[in-house]
């Protein structure tokens with residue numbers, strides 16, 4: 109019998125909780141206010157409530173909120189769709205990066221090492237509504253790859269973390285091997301839309317050993333944020349060039365075009 113008697117299990121449990129709290133500080137990943145992760149994740153309810161979702165009704169293809177025409181009816185022509193070539197079947201995002209706490213949520217995952225935030229983001233992404241053919245056809249999630257340099261610096265790929273958390277909800281596998289960065293690109297944040305396209309064109313490829321498996325598949329590209337779509341279009345085009353049939357795109361955040369609104373404090377675009 110233990111010299112500490114019957115109190116030991118309780119004492120160990122208490123010690124266990126203390127050690128866990130040292131490893132996982134009970135603070136919100138976004139606002140740092142005291143917060144128990146047991147309440148539903150590493151982001152506190154107040155910060156979650158501050159996320160501004162993309163409004164409805166949305167374009168059935170690109171998921172952009174439809175602008176009301178001057179006469180109050182909904183316009184058929186979606187301007188945001190024009191940036192997506194026909195090889196992109198559908199695009200969906202949960203929230204605006206700005207206004208609201210969508211931006212800070214992404215920032216916590218991407219720049220502050222709060223990898224558990226990916227689970228919170230994936231939970232919201234899992235509830236996105238898609239055209240029925242996308243749900244029926246999606247074969248796998250493909251996380252947007254980071255350059256080797258960025259992956260070394262960060263220690264993880266945030267898109268891979270999101271994809272890993274989203275895959276069980278959708279019942280599809282993650283294929284991180286399906287797409288590679290084949291050249292380094294400079295940060296997109298200070299580039300014009302056309303410079304962004306030039307910067308990322310040819311930056312991705314399906315590795316030769318992956319081509320047989322992606323052949324004919326409808327794949328879903330996963331990223332944390334979409335801004336102009338230039339990076340996602342380049343990645344989707346590379347998947348199709350490597351044999352995929354169609355690509356849909358899912359992100360947590362959607363940022364307004366840099367040219368049409370105030371610039372952000374930090375770089376949402378990967379490099």
Ligand SMILES: [Zn+2]
Pocket residue numbers: 136137138139140141151152153154155156
């Ligand atoms: Zn918070």
Ligand SMILES: [Zn+2]
Pocket residue numbers: 167168169170171172186187188189190
């Ligand atoms: Zn659209």
